[in-house]
Amino acid sequence: MNFAYELPWYRKFINESDLVFCDGFGVLWGAKLCGYCIKSDNRMxxxxxxxxxxxxxxxxxxxxxxxxxxxxxxxxxxxxxxxxxxxxxxxxxxxxxxxxxxxxxxxxxxxxxxxxxxxxxxxxxxxxxxxxxxxxxxxxxxxxxxxxxxxxxxxxxxxxGPRWMTDRGFEWLTRLVIEPQRLWQRYLIGNPLFFYRVFRALIASSWKNYSKMSKFWRT
Known part of the structure; x- marks a missing residue:
């Protein structure tokens, strides 16, 4: 999702794919925070x-x-x-x-x-x-x-990693421990950045809705 945010061609690749499935827990949680009806067993x-x-x-x-x-x-x-x-x-x-x-x-x-x-x-x-x-x-x-x-x-x-970790959203932690040099940036920077973008989008959406309602009330 960070690649999709930063690389227009990558975002286009995802949006134009015939099938897109939820792989990581971050996407699952982000979708739930944005109000989409997606369950843990939808993750593939x-x-x-x-x-x-x-x-x-x-x-x-x-x-x-x-x-x-x-x-x-x-x-x-x-x-x-x-x-x-x-x-x-x-x-x-x-x-x-x-x-x-x-x-x-x-x-x-x-x-x-x-x-x-x-x-x-x-x-x-x-x-x-x-x-x-x-x-x-x-x-x-x-x-x-x-x-x-x-x-x-x-x-x-x-x-x-052990199944109890991979099924609860902590597979990234095992991968980070095994390959810290290659993956530290993806997880230590990428994970917080992803959720920052999710919350920023939520705040922007809420403010937009509030502005619309305020305009309606004034009218």
Missing amino acids: TCPDYIENLALACEQENISLFLLAGKPGTVDKAIAKLKAIAPNLKVKGHHGYFEKIGDENEAIINEINKFRPDILYVGFGMPLQERWILDNLTRINAKVFLPLGACLDYYTDAVYR
């Missing part, structure tokens, strides 16, 4: 549903290409998914490649050769969304699904 995190996604793809004969993670992570993820969905049409490639130039072209050719129904892209935000926009018209896929570090969690390459 990919590590929790990726196996259900694989089973649904297998049942409906939908192919899946995984483009994410460090070398080896995709292979582990495919092995786990095939264990529960042996007939799943799935292929993958790691996400550590140059996003422009010859290497990028080779990856696009590999994807197009497979012709996936769903392309999972997990480079982290906002790089994955920028890459999708830059290559959208050149890739033969029906659905683009940016899902960040899901495969890292699914393959246990990165620890999410």
Whole structure:
């Protein structure tokens, strides 16, 4: 949400997506503060549903290409998914490649050769969304699904934290402890900044409504 506030192209990407789902607890709480009817069970995190996604793809004969993670992570993820969905049409490639130039072209050719129904892209935000926009018209896929570090969690390459924390909005704390150098700014600055913007929007909305009512009373 901070990216959407600061980057017009990113905000446009979200607003023009066919489906937007609630991933983080911050968005859930922010939506509730703004008066939207959203429940905790409306929150969807990919590590929790990726196996259900694989089973649904297998049942409906939908192919899946995984483009994410460090070398080896995709292979582990495919092995786990095939264990529960042996007939799943799935292929993958790691996400550590140059996003422009010859290497990028080779990856696009590999994807197009497979012709996936769903392309999972997990480079982290906002790089994955920028890459999708830059290559959208050149890739033969029906659905683009940016899902960040899901495969890292699914393959246990990165620890999410205990369930009691992830289900109560404290997954960020575990991630901060594990990767402080990379994530300190996102959480220690980004979390308060997000809620500051939410409260500022609420105050602005309340003042606007008050001004309208005052004008009505004077009339």
